[in-house]
């Protein structure tokens with residue numbers, strides 16, 4: 001995947017760059033229950049609230 005905004009290229013299965021209005025998919029396979037946080041890694045986005053959590057039961 002190439003991210004034009006960041007000028008980076010990566011194949012990490014745990015990262016997705018989504019264009020405004022776009023959609024991407026990440027498959028997480030959990031091996032235990034718990035709460036797992038996720039966040040946008042673009043500078044300033046975490047602080048702006050682009051974070052969330054997944055609860056696995």
Ligand SMILES: [Cu+2]
Nearest residue numbers: 040042045050
């Ligand atoms: Cu973001």
